[in-house]
Amino acid sequence: MAKFKAPLIQRGLLTRVPKLGDPVWWAPKSTIGIVSKVSQVTFEFSSGPQALTSGGKIVPYRYRTAARIEDALWNDDLQRWTIGTGPTPKNVRGQIVLPEPVLVNAQ
Amino acid sequence: MTAFVYGPGALGLIVGGVSPNPIDFLSNTIQLGLSNSTHVPNRDDVFIDDVGADDFVDGELSGTGYSRKTLANKTLTYDATNDLVEFDADDVTFTAINAGTMAQATVFQQTGGADNARRLICNIDSGGFPVASNGGDVTLRFSSGGLLQLTV
Numbered sequence: 276m277a278k279f280k281a282p283l284i285q286r287g288l289l290t291r292v293p294k295l296g297d298p299v300w301w302a303p304k305s306t307i308g309i310v311s312k313v314s315q316v317t318f319e320f321s322s323g324p325q326a327l328t329s330g331g332k333i334v335p336y337r338y339r340t341a342a343r344i345e346d347a348l349w350n351d352d353l354q355r356w357t358i359g360t361g362p363t364p365k366n367v368r369g370q371i372v373l374p375e376p377v378l379v380n381a382q
Numbered sequence: 383m384t385a386f387v388y389g390p391g392a393l394g395l396i397v398g399g400v401s402p403n404p405i406d407f408l409s410n411t412i413q414l415g416l417s418n419s420t421h422v423p424n425r426d427d428v429f430i431d432d433v434g435a436d437d438f439v440d441g442e443l444s445g446t447g448y449s450r451k452t453l454a455n456k457t458l459t460y461d462a463t464n465d466l467v468e469f470d471a472d473d474v475t476f477t478a479i480n481a482g483t484m485a486q487a488t489v490f491q492q493t494g495g496a497d498n499a500r501r502l503i504c505n506i507d508s509g510g511f512p513v514a515s516n517g518g519d520v521t522l523r524f525s526s527g528g529l530l531q532l533t534v
Contacts (some may be wrong), residue, residue, distance in 0.1 A: 317409070
């Protein structure tokens with residue numbers, strides 16, 4: 276199981292907070308993201324593949340997600356933040372191996 | 383009955399609605415509770431105790447293994463492909479619950495005041511409801527699209 280270091284909240288101070296450009300693993304959707312905005316309490320990250328919107332615009336990331344800073348957990352092994360619960364990548368001798376996609380139908 | 387977003391709750395999520403303060407899904411404490419068929423959800427209701435005889439509090443489960451659950455690891459996402467704003471959180475588990483038959487789950491803003499000040503957000507009665515609890519665990523698994531979606 277991957278080790279992680281949760282941000283410590285001591286007297287209202289966090290020992291580590293997400294910063295612009297930090298990588299993120301969004302576990303519920305099993306996607307890699309990048310921090311795009313940081314506020315006092317929340318931060319945003321962009322993730323997912325390039326997408327074509329219904330308006331015909333191509334955007335570099337399909338998802339733009341906001342979450343609370345205190346819900347982000349720094350994972351030392353993966354060197355990235357993780358948000359939510361779900362499959363997580365593994366660090367195998369320095370290589371980050373993504374989890375296998377879950378099969379909906381086994382046929 | 384199908385799952386729906388309470389109208390005043392939707393307004394609160396967007397601009398503040400009928401109460402002075404907006405519902406901040408990420409920063410506020412948001413909880414989920416279970417209720418039986420005595421609770422008759424009405425999308426015009428505002429609070430979990432809305433003075434009627436069939437509000438959430440009138441049908442809320444009571445018994446072994448039941449307590450209101452606080453949603454953890456909440457996220458708000460814009461899906462550019464599907465024009466959706468998704469509200470999501472970790473799945474919720476009620477351990478060893480034996481508190482009657484659950485007809486629906488209700489999501490609400492947990493304020494510091496009383497139940498007549500706790501604002502309704504959405505009602506979920508699809509995906510397996512009703513469920514008769516019998517002492518086993520019950521897990522509400524939100525879909526990959528979140529527990530609530532707004533189409534933009």
